[in-house]
Amino acid sequence: MTQRSAEYQPLFRPQDKRRVLVVEDSKTFSIALRQMIEAETGLKVTSCGCLKDLSTAILRDQEGYAIAVVDLNLPDAPNGEALDWTVSHGIPTIVFTGTFDAATRTRIMEREVFDYVLKDSEFALGNLVGSVKRALTNKETRILVVDDMTTTRRLLGQMLTSQQYSVVEVGSGADALMMLEQDQEIRLVVSDYNMPDMDGYELARRIRRRYPAEQVRVIGISSSTDRTTSAGFLKAGAHDFISRPFVLEELQCRIASNAETLLRMRLLNDLAWRDYLTGLFNRRYFFERGPKMVAEARRASQPTCVAILDIDHFKLLNDEHGHDVGDDALRIFADHLGTSFEGHPHLLARLGGEEFALLLPGMSESAAAMLIEEVRIGIAGLGMPVRHVNLGLTVSIGLAVMSATDSLDLALRKADRALYAAKQAGRNRLNA
The missing domain is CATH 3.30.70.270 (Reverse transcriptase/Diguanylate cyclase domain)
Known part of the structure; x- marks a missing residue:
């Protein structure tokens, strides 16, 4: 198996000097969220309780926010105007909402937000902080998208980029193998089944022969209605399968799950390879x-x-x-x-x-x-x-x-x- 040097790069440790922007009118909730985010990410939080404060904060420090957490409905912004502000200024955004239906989902997903979290359980706050942490760590995951159809390849790449992943695109299995050799930071390969030079099964087999699972994971995709396609990918060494057309939340969750598995593997390897006293x-x-x-x-x-x-x-x-x-x-x-x-x-x-x-x-x-x-x-x-x-x-x-x-x-x-x-x-x- 091929050894990839990126395996030995330092794991994500929050050293970002930017801030997290929290837009929430409940002072109690805002304080609790700020304390949890700062404790678990090391980043400072700027809190805003209304649209006016939000606009002032963004205009004052537009380039300084790593992620925004936005309540969808504020007293002076009842129709998602705060969300429009953060998205239009290029700030990756997580939406937090207590009301949710099909129309609300459509309104949120149209804006290519990073994620949405519902205020529907005692786990909501923890889920929200977890989403913030994923938004920060996703930047450390490089994904290779393999599809011979330029339009579909770029659409998938755009979806993944909105999730803060680093994305590379190629149009064939041979190009994918070459890119893996050249780019040592690629961690996930998302491959279509139908390609002219080799199908997705063959690509998955070749990747698995060259790279162990803790270094590169493979996710198969296909628009085929044949239910055995997913089994074919898994038997060939892929770790997951997603049917097309995508349900965006399913795509996000499956990619995030595989990225998190890789991160945990790297953490375990790091513990096994590091001296406990010096960190060397x-x-x-x-x-x-x-x-x-x-x-x-x-x-x-x-x-x-x-x-x-x-x-x-x-x-x-x-x-x-x-x-x-x-x-x-x-x-x-x-x-x-x-x-x-x-x-x-x-x-x-x-x-x-x-x-x-x-x-x-x-x-x-x-x-x-x-x-x-x-x-x-x-x-x-x-x-x-x-x-x-x-x-x-x-x-x-x-x-x-x-x-x-x-x-x-x-x-x-x-x-x-x-x-x-x-x-x-x-x-x-x-x-x-």
Whole structure:
């Protein structure tokens, strides 16, 4: 199966400086909603109780809203005028309404809102906050739409774009496979059944052979009245099926369900691959991913270097100041390492204790030594205030360049011998 680098990208963490706009005339409900949204997303909320306040807020900061939550019926906007304001200003909008019938649904869906939530149960507030979170995380999901009919393909793409997904479109199965190779961020493939070069079943089978389910999920679509079409897609490796013409809410829910499953899988993988203390990758991930990165560099005829970094006198630090201070020092040290290697292709992991491993694919020994030496000097000059102590940590580093036949284990043993020599020579130095 093909390994996709996007699997290792950071998950969504709310760092958006924009705000959430809440338009609701009930002060009690507005306060509760604001508190929940801010607690669960990290974004600040601007609250408006009427159309006049809404128009003022939008005109003052039109580009500053990530999402709007709008009560459909306000005292000074009883016919959805507030919704018209947010939609016309390009703000993705979630509608919250206590009255709902066929005419209301049509009025809402015509405006291509992100979602609507009914005020019909004690779960309504939680559902609303969940919808806000989906609107923010959907931006992290890239969807490939495959259909040989340009009009239908673009219509589906428009529906998904209104849901804040990132959308790519192609017109054939062969183009879909090529796009998956080129675009490592694609997470969902939505494919029609009838296509000229290969049908949707064959495309699903080929995708499943190349990519595991936790990396790419497939959803089949078809306007066929043959009820076995859905079974054919599922047997071929697809995860879901949607009949056309679409019921928009069904489309939204099925896509959202698959996107959420992928996100949960990534969260579980992240927990399995991350060191609990520092947040860096752990030993298991280093030895799983590292050999693949080495192989990729070799196929490109590029050199690869590996280094082991060990904090000097760390046992003494723990003995003198306690393990809590030692843990804090490890976190600060790891943060500094992570920042120092940003912008360079690398794999950084905590192997255990105070020992860290670094893989630098595509980097020569001289370039790696120069970069790592800068990091060592930076650490030596970095005062680390940890609780009541200002620590001055240093690090010893062993560096090895991999030969064409070296395994990662062998290269690490070379780096470990170089590290031992650095410590024997007085510590706080790089040895290659």
